[in-house]
Amino acid sequence: MKNEKYALGVDIGGTNIKLGIVSSSGKIVFKTMLPTNRRDGPDEVISQLKKGIKSILGKKKYKIKGIGIGAAGSVSSKDGTVSNPPNVPGWKVVNIVKIIKEEFNVSVFIDNDANAAAIGEMLYGVGKNYSSFALITLGTGVGGGLILNNKIFQGITGAAGEIGHISIDHNGRKCNCGAHGCVEAYVGNHYLIDIVKKELLDHKDSKILELINYNTDLLTPIIINQASEADDKYANDVIEKVGYYVGCALSTVANxxxxxxxxxxxxVSAFGRPLIDSIKMTIKKNVLKILKNRINVLQAQLKNDAGVIGAASLIFYNSKLN
Amino acid sequence: MKNEKYALGVDIGGTNIKLGIVSSSGKIVFKTMLPTNRRDGPDEVISQLKKGIKSILGKKKYKIKGIGIGAAGSVSSKDGTVSNPPNVPGWKVVNIVKIIKEEFNVSVFIDNDANAAAIGEMLYGVGKNYSSFALITLGTGVGGGLILNNKIFQGITGAAGEIGHISIDHNGRKCNCGAHGCVEAYVGNHYLIDIVKKELLDHKDSKILELINYNTDLLTPIIINQASEADDKYANDVIEKVGYYVGCALSTVANxxxxxxxxxxxxVSAFGRPLIDSIKMTIKKNVLKILKNRINVLQAQLKNDAGVIGAASLIFYNSKLN
Structure with missing residues (x-):
């Protein structure tokens, strides 16, 4: 389209850095990726990041308005920094925005990956139709982004939206963050797999065990989903329970x-309809009367490209704001 | 003062309607009260409300900019309505703003009492020094008000801020609202008294029992506070526990x-320093690292007049916004 503008979206994940040129209507027109090499420390990650950006900016076809970056961990969008991302040895506080701006001389925005995903859904996904919503990302960690009156709510330094660290039980499971009962400590990938491994000892007839050839080291959310699709009762129960825990945390956000x-x-949202139904039922049951008949629970629309589109959307979103 | 402006603040409580003329610098220059007569139904409450306003507007000395009303229960500040307030038989949805505007022909704003208290603290209390804070009111119910970037956050219809209905235990005590583990179900007056009554069976040496002459019907938070001031160990434990529960809920707000x-x-905030310390310690322990060294927990400053000053502050606050 003639009036399309373009931005470069960069999603810094634990395994790969994904990059894509995204149009202002939310389409990826070119994408690539390279390994994060996070175990080699911050300098190597930054070097990979620059390499990726250089390679994609070499494709001269699209003039970009800026570079949007989504990253896991504690991101201050205001300062442009990423602090202590998970599993990068030696990384304390790094001002990625400053580094990338100096190198490429374009406008650069950064936000944590869940906030970027929320902005992406607001501009290009199922969030388009709602002025306020909370997005929750269910993966290794449990992240969140709050859209209030068509704006991302970032808090004082940009760290707001930590839905994963809503405690649903002050006496509950110990979370990595040090607190007890955070919803992440029930439904974050590792925690969930851990719980299911133990419970499988009492569910020896579950199809999950057949699918992993009785080797619980092979257990993943995808396997649980496959068993559920084959109508395995225990797998169904697991998905319902995940929905219940998530619903408990989201009821608090609602109230x-x-x-x-x-x-x-x-x-984990690949658990699909049964997960969505369980979340919705739990929220409706727990929230105050005024909210009961208004609850919408929707599956994110951007799926696999959420990271890159969300990151690029930071550019279009911020240029609208300014 | 020459440039002072004035507003009428009206606090509709369960027992009394309190009214006061409040200056734009937050001072009450005249006040009065009359019984709410809530058991006689909505018409009687409205009639008392009009009577109170008439009597105070009869004092011609002050020209008021408007009438601000704070009310318990489900208040839509946008629609001007109060829905199903506690313990008023026959009250469904009443548009108080419309009724009072028509009768007195002045500008009228309403909000729930906790939101009004938060605005009061922002303009005239300890909240003056903070651009964002959460206020929690500990009484029969547990209410809340959120100030984000110097504005009250009201949500879609004005029902946001229900800190009392943050669940701290999805398997916990049943709350009046129907959910489990709401912090109100642990520290709301009736619930708290209920818990203490039961626990006193195992604390027969507590000074609380002396103070109430062994008649647990006389138990109130004030008595617990008196016993604590006389260094009663069990009373101290109760206050610490209240702080712990409140702190658990506020940790979620923080994250x-x-x-x-x-x-x-x-x-209940009359529990004073021991309560504040326990809340603060609990929050610091539970929140994410980025917040641990920034937590402030402060006692509200407006105390007994919070209702009337908070209600009047709705007028000064809204006239600034518009």
Missing amino acids: LLEMDTFIIGGG | LLEMDTFIIGGG
Whole structure:
């Protein structure tokens, strides 16, 4: 299209850095990826990041308005920094925005990956139709992004939206963050797999065990989903329980913010309709009367490209704001 | 003062309607009260409300800019309505703003009492120094108000801020609202008294029992506070526990909104320093690393007049916004 503008979206994940040129109507027109090499430390990650950006900017076809970056961990969008991302040895606080701006001399925005995904859903996904919603990403970690009146709510330094660290039980499971009962400690990938491994000892007839050839090291959310699709009762129960835990946390978001719309993204959201139904039922059951008949729970629309489109959307979103 | 402006603040409580003329610098220059007569139904409450306003407007000395009303229960500040307030038989949805505007022909704003208290603290209390804070009121119910970037956050219809209905235990005590583990179900007056009554069976040496002459019907938060001031160990434990429960709920507010400042109001906040310390310690222990060293927990400053000053502040606040 003649009036399309373009931005470069960069999704810094634990395994790969994904990059894509995204149009202002939310389409990826070119994409690539390279390994994050996070175990080699911050300098190597930054070097990979620059390499990736250089390679994609070499494709001269699209003039970009800027570079949007989504990253896991503690990101200050205001300062442009990423602090202590998971599993990168030696990384304390790194000002990625400054580094990339100096190298490429374009406008650069960064946000945590869940906030970027929320902005992506607001501009290009199922969030288009709602002025306020909470997005939750279910993956290794459980992240969140809050859209309030068509704006991302970032808090004082940009760290708001940590839905994964809503405690649903003050006496509950210990979370990596040090607190007890965070919803991440029930439905974050590792925690979930851990729980299921133990429970399988009492569910020896579950199809999950057949699918992994009785080797629980092969257990993944995808396997649980496959068993559920083959109508395995225990797998169904697991998905319902995940929905219940997530629903408990989102009920708190609902009551606190009078929030009625929730978008579910991330890998575990592949549990699909049964997960969505369980989340919705739990929220409706738990929230105050005024909210009961207004609750929407929706599957995120951007799926696999959420990271790159979300990151690029930071550019279009921020240029609208300014 | 020459340039002072004035507003009428009206606090509709369960027992009394309190009214006061409040200056734009937050001072009450005249006040009065009359019984709510809530058991006689909505018409009687409205009639008392009009009577109170008439009597105070009869004092011609002050020209008022408008009438601000704070009310318990489900208030839509946008529609001007109060829905199903606690313990008023026959009250469904009543548009108080419309009724009072028509009768007195002045500008009228309404909000729930916790939101009004939060605005009051922002304009005239300890909240003056913070651009964002969460206020929690500890009384019969547990209410809340969220100030985000110097504005009250009301949600879609004005029902946001229900801190009392943050669940701290999805398997916990049943709350009046129907959900389990709401913090109100642990520290709301009736619930708290209920818990203490039962626990006193195992604390027969507590000074609380002396103070109430062994008649547990006389048990109130004030008595617990008296016993604590006389260094009663069990009473101290109760206050610490109240702080712990409140702190658990506020940790969720902190993580979700990157909120670092909390103001504690309402009757139970008379527990004072030991309560504040316990809340603060619990929050610091539970929140994400980025927040741990930034947590402020403060006692509300407006105390007994919080209702009337908060209600009047709706007028000064809204006239600034418009």
